[in-house]
Amino acid sequence: MLYAILCYNQEDVVCAWSKEEDAAVMAKLGAVQQRLAEEGRLGPVARLMPTTAATTLRKDREPPLVLDGPFAETKEQLLGFYVVDCESLDGALQVAKDLGKANPGGSYEIRPIAMFQPGPAGA
Amino acid sequence: MTDFGWIEGALAAARPQAMAALLRYFRDMDAADEAFQDACLRALKAWPKNGPPRDPTAWLIMVGRNAAIDAVRKTSRNAPLPPEDLLSDLEDAEAEAAERLDSAHYRDDVLRLLFICCHPDLPATQQIALALRIVSGLSVREIARAFVVSDTAMEQRITRAKARIGAGDAPFEAPGPIERAERFAAVAAMIYLVFNEGYSASGKALEAKGGLCDEAIRLARLLLRLFPAEPEMMGLAALLLLQHARSDARFAADGAAILLEDQDRSLWNRRMIDEGLALIDKAMLKQAPGPYQVQAAIAALHARAACAEDTDWAGIDRLYATLEIMQPSPVITLNRAVAIAKVRGPDAALEMIAPLGGRLDAYFPYHGARGALLLQAGRRAEARQAFDRAIALANTAAEAANIRQYLDRVAAKD
Numbered sequence: 001m002l003y004a005i006l007c008y009n010q011e012d013v014v015c016a017w018s019k020e021e022d023a024a025v026m027a028k029l030g031a032v033q034q035r036l037a038e039e040g041r042l043g044p045v046a047r048l049m050p051t052t053a054a055t056t057l058r059k060d061r062e063p064p065l066v067l068d069g070p071f072a073e074t075k076e077q078l079l080g081f082y083v084v085d086c087e088s089l090d091g092a093l094q095v096a097k098d099l100g101k102a103n104p105g106g107s108y109e110i111r112p113i114a115m116f117q118p119g120p121a122g123a
Numbered sequence: 124m125t126d127f128g129w130i131e132g133a134l135a136a137a138r139p140q141a142m143a144a145l146l147r148y149f150r151d152m153d154a155a156d157e158a159f160q161d162a163c164l165r166a167l168k169a170w171p172k173n174g175p176p177r178d179p180t181a182w183l184i185m186v187g188r189n190a191a192i193d194a195v196r197k198t199s200r201n202a203p204l205p206p207e208d209l210l211s212d213l214e215d216a217e218a219e220a221a222e223r224l225d226s227a228h229y230r231d232d233v234l235r236l237l238f239i240c241c242h243p244d245l246p247a248t249q250q251i252a253l254a255l256r257i258v259s260g261l262s263v264r265e266i267a268r269a270f271v272v273s274d275t276a277m278e279q280r281i282t283r284a285k286a287r288i289g290a291g292d293a294p295f296e297a298p299g300p301i302e303r304a305e306r307f308a309a310v311a312a313m314i315y316l317v318f319n320e321g322y323s324a325s326g327k328a329l330e331a332k333g334g335l336c337d338e339a340i341r342l343a344r345l346l347l348r349l350f351p352a353e354p355e356m357m358g359l360a361a362l363l364l365l366q367h368a369r370s371d372a373r374f375a376a377d378g379a380a381i382l383l384e385d386q387d388r389s390l391w392n393r394r395m396i397d398e399g400l401a402l403i404d405k406a407m408l409k410q411a412p413g414p415y416q417v418q419a420a421i422a423a424l425h426a427r428a429a430c431a432e433d434t435d436w437a438g439i440d441r442l443y444a445t446l447e448i449m450q451p452s453p454v455i456t457l458n459r460a461v462a463i464a465k466v467r468g469p470d471a472a473l474e475m476i477a478p479l480g481g482r483l484d485a486y487f488p489y490h491g492a493r494g495a496l497l498l499q500a501g502r503r504a505e506a507r508q509a510f511d512r513a514i515a516l517a518n519t520a521a522e523a524a525n526i527r528q529y530l531d532r533v534a535a536k537d
């Protein structure tokens with residue numbers, strides 16, 4: 001089964017990492033990713049740009065409203081996600097724990113994927 | 124990275140908000156600064172043991188406040204400091220404090236802090252020094268190095284700035300909408316100056332100043348979070364990202380500057396470019412153009428060209444024309460002439476900059492650009508004269524070396 005592992009962390013903190021700190025975290029994450037890829041279990045991986053670069057389309061009205069952000073008053077923001085093939089929730093939790101060791105603070109949300117359609121953009 | 128590298132990251136991220144809240148509390152920059160340092164020391168002791176608090180910023184504000192109050196008590200009554208274990212009581216108080224210090228409050232605090240640093244009574248150099256010291260937390264020594272002045276001189280500059288805005292006179296109430304808009308421009312300009320200070324450095328100075336560009340981007344992101352719907356703020360952040368993305372391609376190994384058209388574009392930082400493009404695209408949706416957005420749009424056209432030949436010079440010419448209307452300046456006209464030369468040839472460009480001679484006679488880039496255009500037009504004798512004048516005005520060895528390359532080209536054609 002495919003699981004999405006959504007990475008949440010405080011954007012302010014992650015954006016304050018120095019280039020070296022950022023590279024160190026990415027290298028450690030890369031090691032976990034490489035293992036998963038070798039096992040043929042790694043789907044798309046995305047790191048999202050800061051929420052300041054984001055736009056929200058609210059469609060509860062006509063015409064839909066274009067807003068900046070998300071700027072909900074939350075402490076943690078969605079900063080990226082992985083798609084991983086795992087036998088069970090246990091397996092997905094283990095992947096999240098491995099990723100978590102590379103990446104201080106924040107949290108991972110593990111969401112089973114109901115439908116997955118790899119398109120040319122993800123190739 | 125050390126195992127506790129996350130603490131340093133969290134402290135740096137919390138700094139603007141914590142400093143701002145402490146300043147509101149103490150109404151004295153030195154006291155707020157000392158309280159923050161004190162809180163950071165305690166965090167370095169307590170967090171590795173207890174793990175990070177739920178809200179690091181609220182923790183730092185509270186501990187900083189308590190530590191400073193203790194210090195006052197200690198000197199006035201000679202009472203001992205409370206034992207460190209008492210700090211663990213903070214865990215319970217933390218949630219409550221975090222609730223009180225809601226985001227709206229933070230927003231006003233940080234704005235006030237930036238606004239105080241950009242007090243209109245302060246000269247720009249003092250605004251920058253103060254912001255780097257108070258908001259970014261750079262040490263006096265780091266700032267002195269970046270501005271190539273002695274530690275003592277920088278210390279004096281910062282002390283003077285602090286004295287000038289004297290805690291008593293600084294406005295501590297949240298600024299009204301009009302003042303906010305006015306000061307927003309001042310804060311944005313300050314961030315732009317910090318960036319330029321880093322960007323215009325070269326060679327040895329670049330090592331010392333390179334960090335200023337990163338710092339300016341960090342401040343721009345902070346301000347963008349405070350003004351998330353302000354297109355000029357998106358434009359400023361985009362401009363800085365798009366310019367800084369080229370930093371690895373701007374200098375040769377020997378320190379000589381490499382012109383934009385000669386840069387190895389594979390060295391451009393794709394991630395910064397993508398974020399810059401995303402921000403300028405988003406700003407354009409608002410249909411409220413301003414000078415930062417136009418400059419970012421020019422940088423975006425350069426960034427979008429896969430090679431120098433693909434550059435959309437007609438688009439750049441149009442954008443410079445817009446900028447000329449917004450901010451008429453001979454320097455902008457000079458920049459526009461470079462685009463004109465690409466679209467309509469060197470003669471059109473020379474005609475355009477001819478009237479600028481009087482005002483830009485002492486401006487190094489004017490003579491450099493004019494020489495290059497004359498050379499392109501085949502007027503070699505006049506080109507040599509322009510280049511000679513440029514060398515006489517060069518501020519750095521790299522600038523002079525750059526012009527000498529042109530003179531060599533003239534000589535090769537003779």
